[in-house]
Amino acid sequence: MRRVKEARRMRAFMIYALAALWLALSGCKQQAVETVPSVPQNTIGAEGTALEPPPSARPIVLGFSQLGSESAWRLANTNSIQEAAAEAGVVLMYENAEQSQSKQFDAIRSFIRQKVDVIAIAPVVQTGWEPILKEAKEAGIPVIICDRSIEVEDSSLYVTLIGSDFYEEGRKAGKYLLDRTRDSVGPIGIAELKGTEGSTPSIERGQGFRETIAGRGDFKFVASEFADFTFDGGKKTMRKFLSEKGDEINVLYAHNDDMALGAIEAIEEYGLKPGKDIVIISVDGTRRALEQLAQGKISLVVECNPLLGPDLMQAATEIIQGRTLTKRIVPTESVFTEQMAKREALHRKY
Amino acid sequence: MQIHRHHLFWPLAMLAALLLFNLIYSPDFYSVQVRGGHLYGTLIDILNFGSPLILVAIGMTLVIATGGIDLSVGSVVAISGAVACLTISRGSDQGSIGLILAAIGLSLALAVVLGLWNGMLVSTIGMQPIVATLILMVAGRGIAQLITSGQIITVTSEPYAYLGSGSLLGLPFSIFVVAALFAAAGLLTRRTALGLFIESVGRNPGASRLAGIRSRYVLIAVYLFCGLCAAIAGLILSSNVSSADGNNAGLWYELDAILAVVIGGTSLTGGRFYLTGTLIGALTIQTLTTTIYMIGVPPEITLVVKAFVVLVVCLVQSETFRKSLAHRWKTRRYPAEREVAKHA
């Protein structure tokens, strides 16, 4: 009998406690983050007509959802954005999603709740973004896409895409190969180390390259596989290529530096000389690759510029000021040859 | 004793089945060439790339034998590589032996501390091993990233690279490290009473305590050893690429290690453990990964194949399964007998 009474008392107590808590919490209305006094949002993107005079000097709050930290390139990208934000006086809310799209959704939702001024996303995959972009649109927050592109039917869901032109990188690689093999005779076997299957950079670098060299009949792709943009993947896949088609490979086109560096080790273990027996073309432009370039082991490095920070800050500032932006912003990029490599490798921070 | 009752029979059978499969489908699996005084070939690769896994699995075997589990090995792998590379990169001469030894020493010392931490949580505080090591798994990944400041630290050091990619007597150096550790573990557990203590604590902690075994020290010792093994594996891994990646090194390693131990015949509930079995289990996993790679199976199917293999291995190892199969086979012509046995 006592037990029943006890149980009843417990239940009553809990109900009262819950009710009290509810009243207390409802009483406190949610306030937005204090650093951002509400400013009427200007219309986004295309029209760019300012409804209000541009805000006087108060810091812009930018929420950036980075996709992860899988490579040196990515880390350089993150650092650049953080440094540029500090220089531009932009308050940066940074979230690293560690390769998970659902963590990016969480990050963006928390930015929306905290009512940031601009949201920037480096999307880990190409598809599946419509719902969250619609939420941001309904909240009136403009979105900038960084580095990789997304597939959306309604392109008004984001303001601009800041990132490298991967096709152009592929084309530069192809052009170099055409120049280099201008006078050569006989069939030329090309091995290709592709990046992560389904990723934008991999698809577009491959296509740009192929389109450029399409005219020549003596080029032949003897091996082409995905190696995930990693050192390990590059080494293992190259080893496989060599054991299957060793003598036929004259050129190696690696979609990023890490894979090329792994391939170099595999080539040297096989007994061949990278650079002399096999011409290597790589994309990215990290310091280690430039060092190898200076030693002649890599023949060409196409730059893929991770330093998107300044461009991003400028775009965010211009959006808040109500200016129109082009739908695509491409950072300046070049190629590196052996002569330039020695100089550049010293400067390279990443 | 009939040969198929030996505890190593089934693990060896699985490995043999895999190797046979390779013999039929990709004959150059077995080609071993000599280039520049070193041996090259897929078999050598399996031993070389599998050495970090074997190391971690050896440590994991002892932990599982005490009825526990260590989920933090992946993070310890990352931390040890990070500490070593950080030390080397701060030194003035990256090639000096003294610096390398200091780096290795520091990294192993930190691993000892982490292993002690795990051991203390499990034995003194009495936390459940899965939770206690989960804490270090999460926090340890953060510590590794803290040490590297989120960057990938690269070093250029010949002596350091020797650990992971150097050669001794034509074979990769890492194989010798594994052999040495395996021998040490075997000697420690089978030639001293430590092995018996471990098995006893795993099988029946209460009875062990009553028998006078200091289970607290045994537990601390096994977690310490596991941490040490993970650290050595981390050093080999990071020296292989001459860099340390706090974010990605050792990710999900613990699962493969646990699988290796289970394939080798050690039970997850604790008790009898088989170091040789673990060795075979780790080789099986590495061979499976390499086989899938070599026959060019699309990566989508890799996981499904792995699931299948794991399931088959465990079914085969399950006494109940074998008995029920044997019974069905024996009574295939006598359905009445089967009916009788069911209700016996």
Added chain:
Amino acid sequence: MLKQKYLPIAVTVFLFVVMFLAGSFRYTGFFSLQVLLNLLIDNAFLLIVAVGMTFVIVTGGIDLSVGSVIALTTMISASLVQEQGWPPAVVIPLVLALGALFGWGMGAVIHYFKIQPFIVTLAGMFLARGLCYVISINTITIDDAFYQRMAQTKIHLPGGSFISISVVIAIVVAAAGIYIAHYTRLGRNIYALGGSEQSALLMGLPVASTKIAVYTISGFCSALAGVVFTFYMLSGYGLHAMGLELDAIASVVIGGTLLTGGVGYVFGTLFGVMIQGVIQTIISFEGTLSSWWTKIVIGLLLFLFILFQRVLSARQAAQKA
């Protein structure tokens, strides 16, 4: 007034309140009903999975396949709805049945072949993820009207705050879990099985069907969580919910359930999930915490929790002795 056996849950609730208040003092805008409800909105699927996981862990087992089953559910739903054009009314019950079937299969293998739950559910995890990739390597976005409506509907509560439909589903599941655990025969059998399988067998309890039932429940909960996840992400993808199983196990353990089985409350799991949510919220309000400090802080908090629980239950055991 507080019975000894409720002490672990009381500790968990107390710690949750402490953390919430600490956050409220530190950050403006934290102390509001909406923030509290956001915890539920963001973690509805984790709660559903954790409820299923509680049952499994109370019997002394473990289920590592939950994250992968969620991913598989999203993938199957997306591919059937988007590519085959099936109506959601057919797809959703189908995936729930498939999830339950998957759990049933694992439970059967675990019981009849006496293989460790860790390994069988690990194999299940690989199998489910692998099947995701077989269906499609890339994301499949869902633009079906029903799913979109479910994702975007806000249920407004008195006081100006709102919750999503997923929260309602999660709370119903939690309530059902509590009911099954404490007011049905199945629940009593589950606790008995967890206490000691041998004793349960000798007592004549249906061990086989109970054991298989808990894994079926867990599979069903994973599938339901997958449906809720599909509302959250509106896409099917093989990499969804990576590592979610560890979060679920952590929630269950923080909630006071012992991994050895026999002890635990679904109510505690609810608070375990809320605590995980509050930790994440504090970190995101902090804003400048780099991702590694985040991990270290989470590890530290986990450690303090379990330590506290351990100390208190040790004291409780000592008092009894």
